[in-house]
Amino acid sequence: MVPDGVGDRRAFLAGATGAIAAASGCLGGMRNLAGRARTDQLSLRISTVPASHDPYAVRIANRLAANLERAGIAATVDPMSPDVLLRETLLNHDFDLYVARYPSRGDPDELRSMLYSAYGEEAGWQNPFGFSDLETDGLLDEQRTVPDSERPEVIGELQRRIVRHQPFTVVGFPDRIGAVRDGQFEAWPEGGLADPTAYLRLDRVDGKSTLRLSLRNGRITRNRNPIAAEHRDRGALTGLLYESLLRTGGDPADPIPWLARRVEWDPEGSPAATVRLRETKWHDGEAFTARDVAFTYGFLKDTSIGGFDTPVPTPWRRGRLSLVDAVDVRSTDELRIEFTTENRTLAHRALSVPILPAHVWWDRAGSADIAGIDLVGGTTEALVTPNEAAIGSGPLRFEAATADESLSLVEFPEHFLHAGDTGGIPDRLSDPPRFDRVEFDVVPSHDAAVELLAADEVDASADGLGASVVPRIVRADEVSLATDRSEEFYHIGYNCRRSPMTDPRFRRTVARHLDRTALTDDVFGGYGTPAETPLGGRWVPAELEWDGAARLSFLGTEGELNVDRARETFREAGYQYDGDRLVRRAPS
Amino acid sequence: MTFAFVVGRVVFVVAVAVTVAAVTIVGPGRLVETRRTFRERFDAIVPYVGLLAVVLVANKVARDVGPEVSELVGIRITGWLRRVDGRLLWPLYPNDTPQVVAWLQSMATPELTAYFSLVYVYGYVFLLVFPLVAYVSLPRPEPIRRTMIAYGANYLIGVLCYVAFVAYGPRNLIVEQAEGLLYTQYTHYQFVTNAVNDETNVFPSLHTSMAVTAALLAWTTREEYPIWVPISAVLAVSVVVSTMYLGIHWATDVLFGIALGWVSVAIGRRFETTPPTVSGFKDRLDGLKNAIPVRRR
Numbered sequence: 001m002v003p004d005g006v007g008d009r010r011a012f013l014a015g016a017t018g019a020i021a022a023a024s025g026c027l028g029g030m031r032n033l034a035g036r037a038r039t040d041q042l043s044l045r046i047s048t049v050p051a052s053h054d055p056y057a058v059r060i061a062n063r064l065a066a067n068l069e070r071a072g073i074a075a076t077v078d079p080m081s082p083d084v085l086l087r088e089t090l091l092n093h094d095f096d097l098y099v100a101r102y103p104s105r106g107d108p109d110e111l112r113s114m115l116y117s118a119y120g121e122e123a124g125w126q127n128p129f130g131f132s133d134l135e136t137d138g139l140l141d142e143q144r145t146v147p148d149s150e151r152p153e154v155i156g157e158l159q160r161r162i163v164r165h166q167p168f169t170v171v172g173f174p175d176r177i178g179a180v181r182d183g184q185f186e187a188w189p190e191g192g193l194a195d196p197t198a199y200l201r202l203d204r205v206d207g208k209s210t211l212r213l214s215l216r217n218g219r220i221t222r223n224r225n226p227i228a229a230e231h232r233d234r235g236a237l238t239g240l241l242y243e244s245l246l247r248t249g250g251d252p253a254d255p256i257p258w259l260a261r262r263v264e265w266d267p268e269g270s271p272a273a274t275v276r277l278r279e280t281k282w283h284d285g286e287a288f289t290a291r292d293v294a295f296t297y298g299f300l301k302d303t304s305i306g307g308f309d310t311p312v313p314t315p316w317r318r319g320r321l322s323l324v325d326a327v328d329v330r331s332t333d334e335l336r337i338e339f340t341t342e343n344r345t346l347a348h349r350a351l352s353v354p355i356l357p358a359h360v361w362w363d364r365a366g367s368a369d370i371a372g373i374d375l376v377g378g379t380t381e382a383l384v385t386p387n388e389a390a391i392g393s394g395p396l397r398f399e400a401a402t403a404d405e406s407l408s409l410v411e412f413p414e415h416f417l418h419a420g421d422t423g424g425i426p427d428r429l430s431d432p433p434r435f436d437r438v439e440f441d442v443v444p445s446h447d448a449a450v451e452l453l454a455a456d457e458v459d460a461s462a463d464g465l466g467a468s469v470v471p472r473i474v475r476a477d478e479v480s481l482a483t484d485r486s487e488e489f490y491h492i493g494y495n496c497r498r499s500p501m502t503d504p505r506f507r508r509t510v511a512r513h514l515d516r517t518a519l520t521d522d523v524f525g526g527y528g529t530p531a532e533t534p535l536g537g538r539w540v541p542a543e544l545e546w547d548g549a550a551r552l553s554f555l556g557t558e559g560e561l562n563v564d565r566a567r568e569t570f571r572e573a574g575y576q577y578d579g580d581r582l583v584r585r586a587p588s
Numbered sequence: 589m590t591f592a593f594v595v596g597r598v599v600f601v602v603a604v605a606v607t608v609a610a611v612t613i614v615g616p617g618r619l620v621e622t623r624r625t626f627r628e629r630f631d632a633i634v635p636y637v638g639l640l641a642v643v644l645v646a647n648k649v650a651r652d653v654g655p656e657v658s659e660l661v662g663i664r665i666t667g668w669l670r671r672v673d674g675r676l677l678w679p680l681y682p683n684d685t686p687q688v689v690a691w692l693q694s695m696a697t698p699e700l701t702a703y704f705s706l707v708y709v710y711g712y713v714f715l716l717v718f719p720l721v722a723y724v725s726l727p728r729p730e731p732i733r734r735t736m737i738a739y740g741a742n743y744l745i746g747v748l749c750y751v752a753f754v755a756y757g758p759r760n761l762i763v764e765q766a767e768g769l770l771y772t773q774y775t776h777y778q779f780v781t782n783a784v785n786d787e788t789n790v791f792p793s794l795h796t797s798m799a800v801t802a803a804l805l806a807w808t809t810r811e812e813y814p815i816w817v818p819i820s821a822v823l824a825v826s827v828v829v830s831t832m833y834l835g836i837h838w839a840t841d842v843l844f845g846i847a848l849g850w851v852s853v854a855i856g857r858r859f860e861t862t863p864p865t866v867s868g869f870k871d872r873l874d875g876l877k878n879a880i881p882v883r884r885r
Contacts, residue, residue, distance in 0.1 A: 050761065051759065051760045058760070059763055062761075062762070062764060079666050079756045080754070081788070444771075445775075445778060447778070448771070448778050448779065455590055
């Protein structure tokens with residue numbers, strides 16, 4: 001019966017009230033019980049990219065999920081395309097755990113971008129974990145102020161702290177596996193075309209003038225914005241179009257003067273330098289001047305150019321910008337730059353951000369909107385523009401692209417390399433490119449990349465390949481394998497804003513569900529090295545060097561998890577079990 | 589070049605197969621008759637051809653725009669598909685239930701891989717194209733109309749699902765257990781499959797639904813083409829198994845694909861005498877409105 005009309009409704013309400021009143025005797029006890037939150041099994045989502053994009057990440061995620069599952073946590077691997085993963089983790093901070101490759105270049109100052117507390121609220125490549133720790137912040141600042149000789153010690157302490165607190169868990173360093181075709185081009189660098197300078201080092205054998213490359217990640221065909229966080233990681237391809245004052249090819253202490261003809265340091269102790277620029281042009285024919293450089297440093301610090309209440313800094317290369325204090329234009333080809341650090345190696349880092357043409361980007365400081373409606377707030381046009389025309393100053397110019405299919409870059413004859421203005425640039429880089437166009441062909445998988453190589457449809461793979469295609473590379477005629485150690489590492493990222501990832505004990509226990517030795521053997525196919533720290537070489541304190549076992553050791557043997565030990569470790573960390581499920585109070 | 593070559597070969601092989609099948613199954617008599625009365629037959633199916641064209645264009649747009657929209661609004665269900673798939677074989681293996689795809693691949697041999705790869709590419713295209721030729725050659729227009737409506741319904745519903753759900757196939761997730769056999773063994777086909785579909789368009793399996801549709805349609809024309817019933821059934825089952833065997837689809841995609849195929853044929857039969865029109869749709873909507881009692885003052 002449905003009460004109809006006012007009178008009926010009153011009668012119904014009166015009846016209901018009476019019934020509740022009659023039952024109120026047992027209500028007190030019920031409230032005590034029902035008022036307590038239920039316990040539910042802890043479930044975690046592990047975000048990663050599908051195997052066709054990254055065959056390693058999904059395997060690491062699967063292993064971790066399987067082991068956590070056995071320890072009583074409902075863990076689900078959630079594959080998503082690379083730009084969605086970057087958007088969810090870097091911009092929206094919407095994740096529990098993720099597995100990805102960090103595009104490191106082995107510079108300790110990168111850790112500041114990764115972990116500095118003040119970056120936790122920002123959207124971009126800086127502190128996606130939302131990690132905050134005063135001691136870590138102190139060390140991150142200290143490594144910028146101490147002399148070079150004392151830096152390894154500070155960095156060592158920092159790495160110890162990272163291992164202890166586990167804002168992220170390092171899994172290992174995979175080798176960069178490149179595949180190149182012999183015959184048409186030579187002087188292929190080890191590891192293939194890992195960064196922009198590698199393209200310039202190529203030598204051509206015969207009269208061929210088109211360099212044909214396969215490309216697995218086609219984001220550059222859709223988006224050529226050099227500062228769009230969800231589309232850039234290393235910026236290897238945008239680095240062909242956009243250049244910086246210095247290029248650090250190899251040794252960061254000895255960078256190559258690029259757009260800067262010369263960098264003259266003020267006498268010892270004063271953190272400032274006078275920068276003389278080379279004479280070159282933007283791809284649209286406008287002259288490159290000191291004004292562009294000053295604009296870029298100001299713009300990347302606040303892409304709204306003072307238009308918003310809160311500055312909107314670049315979400316990519318943010319850490320480097322914080323090394324610059326002030327930029328003054330002296331003349332059209334001379335600037336004075338003051339740094340926040342006296343350490344010149346670090347200052348070099350600040351001089352290697354992409355320089356943008358002021359006349360193009362000035363108009364992108366406005367609020368980003370869709371059909372006139374500002375949906376997101378606090379976002380400038382500069383961060384979301386696909387930047388299709390990609391007006392840069394590089395030796396190659398954008399010509400055409402078909403989304404997710406192909407990209408053509410052509411030689412830019414007005415580049416300074418053609419004018420012979422090459423003072424300070426090492427010989428093998430100082431010639432103009434040996435090809436007059438580069439054709440990128442987007443391929444659906446690493447297998448497909450090797451297929452095109454074997455069929456002589458491409459000369460090399462532009463991005464690194466997975467170990468599973470190594471046998472195919474070796475089998476193919478006239479195709480060689482080019483491998484190299486890499487500074488990029490796989491890691492598990494924790495969203496430290498979300499419980500229970502807020503708890504370092506929890507993160508430390510999760511880290512102990514990974515057997516790095518087994519992972520590097522099975523996942524990297526032997527092409528890689530296990531590690532527990534994000535930086536290798538001289539930055540690793542002796543006790544953290546990889547010796548076959550992690551400091552936070554695996555809770556099992558030879559890849560096989562010891563379930564009882566895993567549960568015991570979670571219990572010791574304060575977590576509770578109901579049967580074989582790790583349970584937590586359900587949030588009400 | 590690889591792409592054009594592979595497409596050319598598929599077109600050639602299917603053309604030969606359809607020709608052979610047309611001569612043997614349809615028979616020269618029917619073909620000659622079709623040639624003679626082509627105009628009348630064409631007139632009888634014109635509204636349906638238009639409809640199919642609209643659907644295909646909409647589908648093309650949806651496949652280009654769809655993945656982008658889907659990335660923003662779609663629900664990511666890969667984890668669920670994996671979970672459900674991991675339970676399906678429970679009656680057979682109550683203790684350590686394997687993933688359906690891993691279980692199928694545990695029986696893999698090079699010959700089987702070759703067979704299923706060929707079926708997935710050539711067999712599938714043949715299975716879809718031949719009915720169009722066969723049914724145009726029938727004097728009554730219902731079978732060909734039914735076929736076009738059913739194909740269109742498959743595409744339309746399939747594409748809507750692809751926008752609503754973002755899912756990756758087994759080859760992209762459970763890589764330790766399942767291999768993307770087609771793409772690791774016969775990589776060149778990937779250039780074609782990649783051009784016609786996005787890798788997130790997994791749920792439901794359109795390969796399955798279309799193959800099932802073709803087989804069910806074959807049953808509706810068993811009087812005219814009795815021999816096509818077993819042939820299409822064998823091909824359809826092979827296509828369905830191949831989607832899982834090759835690590836492209838989850839068993840759950842396939843189950844929903846079968847359901848979609850069945851629904852599409854039902855829709856085809858419903859509209860085989862009168863084509864669905866906008867005004868017809870409005871009438872039905874009005875009818876629906878009238879069916880709901882509304883109190884008027």
